[in-house]
Amino acid sequence: MTVTSPLRILIGKVGLDGHDRGVKLIARALRDAGMEVIYTGLHQTPEQVVSTAIQEDVDAIGLSVLSGAHMTLFRRVLELLKEQGADDIVVFGGGIVPNEDVLALKEAGVKALFGPGTPLEDIVRFVKELPRSR
Amino acid sequence: MNERKSRFSSLSGIEIHRLYGPDDLKNWSPDRDLGRPGEFPYTRGIYPTMYRGRLWTMRQFAGFGTAEDTNRRFRYLLEHGQTGLSVAFDMPALMGLDADDPLARGEVGRCGVSISSLADMERLFDGIPLDQVTTSMTINGPAPVLFAMYLAVAEKQGIPFEKLGGTLQNDILKEYIAQKEWLFPPAPSLRLVTDVVAYCADRVPKWHPISISGYHIREAGSTAVQELAFTLYDGLTYVEAAVKAGLPVDRFAPRLSFFFNVHNDFFEEIAKFRAARRLWAREMERRYQPRDPRSLQLRCHAQTAGCSLTAQQPMNNVVRTTIQALAAVLGGTQSLHTNSMDETLALPTEEAVRLALRTQQIIAEESEVTNTVDPLGGSYYVETLTNQLEEEAQEYFRRLDAMGGMVAAIEQGFPQREILEASQRYQREIERRERVIVGVNGYVEQEERPIPILKIDPEVERLQVTRLAELRKARDPFKMAGAVASLQEAVAGGENIMPPLIEAVKAQATLGEICAALKEVLGTYREPVVL
Amino acid sequence: MANDLNGAPALAKRVREGQVRAVARLITLLERRTPEGHDALRLLQEDRPRSMVVGVTGYPGAGKSTVIDQLVAAYRRLGHRVGVLAIDMSSPVTGGALLGDRIRMQRQAMDPHVYIRSLATRGHQGGLAAVTSEAVLVLEAAGYDMILIETVGVGQGEVEIVKMAPTVVAVVAPGLGDEVQAMKAGLLEVAHIIVVNKGDHPEADRTVRELRDWHRTVLRVTATTGEGIPELIAAIAEHQRLCDLETVTTRGHPEDSAVMRG
Numbered sequence: 001m002t003v004t005s006p007l008r009i010l011i012g013k014v015g016l017d018g019h020d021r022g023v024k025l026i027a028r029a030l031r032d033a034g035m036e037v038i039y040t041g042l043h044q045t046p047e048q049v050v051s052t053a054i055q056e057d058v059d060a061i062g063l064s065v066l067s068g069a070h071m072t073l074f075r076r077v078l079e080l081l082k083e084q085g086a087d088d089i090v091v092f093g094g095g096i097v098p099n100e101d102v103l104a105l106k107e108a109g110v111k112a113l114f115g116p117g118t119p120l121e122d123i124v125r126f127v128k129e130l131p132r133s134r
Numbered sequence: 135m136n137e138r139k140s141r142f143s144s145l146s147g148i149e150i151h152r153l154y155g156p157d158d159l160k161n162w163s164p165d166r167d168l169g170r171p172g173e174f175p176y177t178r179g180i181y182p183t184m185y186r187g188r189l190w191t192m193r194q195f196a197g198f199g200t201a202e203d204t205n206r207r208f209r210y211l212l213e214h215g216q217t218g219l220s221v222a223f224d225m226p227a228l229m230g231l232d233a234d235d236p237l238a239r240g241e242v243g244r245c246g247v248s249i250s251s252l253a254d255m256e257r258l259f260d261g262i263p264l265d266q267v268t269t270s271m272t273i274n275g276p277a278p279v280l281f282a283m284y285l286a287v288a289e290k291q292g293i294p295f296e297k298l299g300g301t302l303q304n305d306i307l308k309e310y311i312a313q314k315e316w317l318f319p320p321a322p323s324l325r326l327v328t329d330v331v332a333y334c335a336d337r338v339p340k341w342h343p344i345s346i347s348g349y350h351i352r353e354a355g356s357t358a359v360q361e362l363a364f365t366l367y368d369g370l371t372y373v374e375a376a377v378k379a380g381l382p383v384d385r386f387a388p389r390l391s392f393f394f395n396v397h398n399d400f401f402e403e404i405a406k407f408r409a410a411r412r413l414w415a416r417e418m419e420r421r422y423q424p425r426d427p428r429s430l431q432l433r434c435h436a437q438t439a440g441c442s443l444t445a446q447q448p449m450n451n452v453v454r455t456t457i458q459a460l461a462a463v464l465g466g467t468q469s470l471h472t473n474s475m476d477e478t479l480a481l482p483t484e485e486a487v488r489l490a491l492r493t494q495q496i497i498a499e500e501s502e503v504t505n506t507v508d509p510l511g512g513s514y515y516v517e518t519l520t521n522q523l524e525e526e527a528q529e530y531f532r533r534l535d536a537m538g539g540m541v542a543a544i545e546q547g548f549p550q551r552e553i554l555e556a557s558q559r560y561q562r563e564i565e566r567r568e569r570v571i572v573g574v575n576g577y578v579e580q581e582e583r584p585i586p587i588l589k590i591d592p593e594v595e596r597l598q599v600t601r602l603a604e605l606r607k608a609r610d611p612f613k614m615a616g617a618v619a620s621l622q623e624a625v626a627g628g629e630n631i632m633p634p635l636i637e638a639v640k641a642q643a644t645l646g647e648i649c650a651a652l653k654e655v656l657g658t659y660r661e662p663v664v665l
Numbered sequence: 666m667a668n669d670l671n672g673a674p675a676l677a678k679r680v681r682e683g684q685v686r687a688v689a690r691l692i693t694l695l696e697r698r699t700p701e702g703h704d705a706l707r708l709l710q711e712d713r714p715r716s717m718v719v720g721v722t723g724y725p726g727a728g729k730s731t732v733i734d735q736l737v738a739a740y741r742r743l744g745h746r747v748g749v750l751a752i753d754m755s756s757p758v759t760g761g762a763l764l765g766d767r768i769r770m771q772r773q774a775m776d777p778h779v780y781i782r783s784l785a786t787r788g789h790q791g792g793l794a795a796v797t798s799e800a801v802l803v804l805e806a807a808g809y810d811m812i813l814i815e816t817v818g819v820g821q822g823e824v825e826i827v828k829m830a831p832t833v834v835a836v837v838a839p840g841l842g843d844e845v846q847a848m849k850a851g852l853l854e855v856a857h858i859i860v861v862n863k864g865d866h867p868e869a870d871r872t873v874r875e876l877r878d879w880h881r882t883v884l885r886v887t888a889t890t891g892e893g894i895p896e897l898i899a900a901i902a903e904h905q906r907l908c909d910l911e912t913v914t915t916r917g918h919p920e921d922s923a924v925m926r927g
Contacts, residue, residue: 003698015225016226016229017245017315018315020354021557024665031762038764038783039767044771047775051775055781055782056782057693067241068241068244068590070240096478098480116445119574663765
């Protein structure tokens with residue numbers, strides 16, 4: 001009697017910049033692809049994001065950063081997830097991230113980073129194809 | 135005859151016909167709707183000679199790292215023929231936070247220059263006499279505070295305020311609509327804007343106290359019509375607030391300026407500038423009947439569309455920017471910023487900035503488009519588009535009036551929702567390849583050739599944090615606290631914020647301390663949820 | 666992480682200890698209707714503490730989430746541990762959902778004594794998610810002694826909340842003449858307390874007056890500033906006290922009226 005349930009994805013903006021066009025479009029696209037999107041709004045701290053992700057038992061966290069603070073913020077999110085034993089939650093992101101930083105962040109554990117101009121369908125496909133380990 | 139598509143439409147979704155002719159302009163009167171350049175309704179431009187008299191100001195927005203880093207970039211730009219400065223602040227400054235605030239972690243000096251104190255502002259303009267340049271400052275929520283710092287620097291340089299020229303963005307309404315960088319609720323924020331307007335009218339007469347900005351509205355995904363409508367309506371809201379505060383319209387309206395985006399749809403963008411001037415003149419005339427014709431004139435700065443740039447094949451961005459810059463010039467802008475090709479990747483390198491500036495210089499010096507005023511005036515197509523944009527913007531005006539004005543509309547989430555819907559429509563068109571973006575959904579290259587990018591040293595943050603600690607230790611704490619308390623009292627009592635604010639920054643109160651103190655008096659804001 | 670949560674007894678134990686990950690996981694397992702989830706829930710039923718449960722309902726845009734945010738803050742000051750279930754509609758077509766109620770409550774995200782869970786209806790009718798009643802049991806077992814449930818908020822047919830929460834608060838925005846009329850036949854009829862939010866709105870007075878002619882407990886609140894929240898807390902406490910009295914006198918068994926008799 002177990003039912004398959006929709007993926008639960010946290011979508012939010014960390015850091016101080018308020019450019020939420022992209023993140024809202026992604027939230028809508030994931031919803032339209034049949035997922036449950038928990039949207040946390042602007043100006044989230046890494047601490048808030050991780051606490052929310054755990055309370056909501058999400059499968060993945062998608063974060064947008066356009067202010068250049070990506071290295072600090074993504075690393076902090078990964079670190080906190082690990083501390084809480086929740087590093088099975090996939091972290092992906094979007095924003096203005098130079099190639100060099102993309103490589104470093106992927107090495108640190110960010111699953112994917114989508115730059116400006118990425119088609120929404122690519123992001124949806126990526127999330128859909130996440131391994132269902134849980 | 136077969137055509138490539140069943141429907142041709144502008145970037146904003148206006149249906150475009152195969153051909154335009156006299157029938158499209160049946161109700162159009164050149165005398166009424168076009169006029170002469172420099173005359174009502176200013177469709178053709180606000181000056182009789184336009185670029186034959188004086189070229190536009192080439193003003194490149196710049197700021198990163200510490201005040202010293204940006205000061206060096208400013209000097210570099212001035213040496214290369216730029217004619218005005220434009221300060222980009224970092225995110226903590228834009229949000230009224232100090233560099234050592236926990237929320238500022240990782241953000242210091244990243245997307246603009248880090249300024250937390252008067253000492254930082256002094257370093258930023260070191261060796262640049264403020265009466266020799268004009269300075270544009272892109273700052274909104276904490277605009278009065280940064281402006282007070284600028285005035286304090288001028289005072290220290292011995293330059294009377296009457297000689298200062300420049301622009302403070304100070305447009306808080308578009309923050310609630312689009313950019314989401316506010317400190318206080320809309321009503322008290324509007325009052326601070328009015329305070330700055332009144333103070334400038336009195337003390338800094340050559341300063342532009344607000345730059346009413348459509349740029350960010352467009353970047354948030356709006357159409358050209360929405361950009362035009364919401365921006366001009368914001369402008370009317372500021373005018374109304376100032377008039378209600380007792381300022382005669384001709385005391386401040388001539389110093390208002392606008393700031394538009396220039397996107398890819400060449401003719402639609404040109405029409406947007408023309409419609410903006412005509413609509414502003416007509417609305418100002420209808421609502422306030424100013425005596426001074428300059429109160430009717432829409433002056434503007436333009437910036438090429440950051441959101442049109444692609445991370446893929448970044449060199450293509452040079453071409454996009456050139457087309458957009460040309461549209462702004464043919465639209466009759468007073469000043470222009472051209473984006474650099476690498477801005478979807480990071481802050482621009484010096485090399486990229488120089489190329490962007492050279493783009494403007496080539497248009498100005500080589501293309502000969504500056505030889506005549508409003509060269510597209512009378513074009514059936516451009517005039518029709520100008521009419522359509524004006525009419526559709528007026529339709530938005532009616533809806534906003536019916537809602538009780540812009541603040542009420544913002545609190546209901548109306549402009550936010552309109553923009554979100556527009557941006558989703560646009561995104562869908564790209565996903566379905568109804569619009570092709572070269573390098574993104576067409577002409578894609580598998581191998582991307584990397585271009586050099588600017589790195590911000592993480593040391594910047596540490597340096598700023600140390601400096602702030604030293605500043606807090608060295609200043610007179612009683613003097614500082616007293617100045618901040620007087621500021622709070624003055625603001626609570628409804629006095630103009632500027633004089634006590636200048637005293638507070640001179641007493642070494644930091645940006646973050648001042649903004650926190652102001653929040654105690656003015657409150658904070660949570661936006662309506664629009665999803 | 667599957668390992669450390671494996672097995673219903675271990676999971677139940679961790680929920681009882683109030684471990685947030687376990688609470689969250691169990692609600693997910695119950696949503697998926699897994700045997701493990703049901704086993705754990707059965708274990709938790711024994712000797713479960715009872716909590717106060719309050720339903721909050723009302724039209725979209727009335728400010729339900731903001732009212733809840735203020736209630737959470739107020740109950741925290743009173744020393745309660747607070748659980749919130751915020752329910753939003755799933756799309757009947759795609760099954761997806763955009764759950765945004767939390768935005769209003771994010772200042773609570775870091776409080777270890779507050780648990781907020783967004784639930785999608787996943788096709789369930791009546792304004793709640795099918796898992797709601799089970800989620801309440803989990804939160805009770807985990808020691809959240811104050812539980813707030815935010816219904817979908819489409820206004821119509823959201824009466825299921827009455828079976829789940831002894832006290833139902835309906836949030837109304839001022840000046841919605843027609844909508845208020847329409848609500849009288851549904852939501853407002855079942856509500857024990859009506860809150861007119863945005864109390865600083867020019868129409869607020871009139872809306873309060875109109876509703877008072879018709880309902881016993883109508884309060885004016887400005888959720889953005891917190892004005893009127895203490896009065897709302899008092900009204901909720903008073904209503905819960907009356908409920909308890911009623912059960913004692915009429916049925917003599919307080920547990921019967923507690924919760925989840927749906």
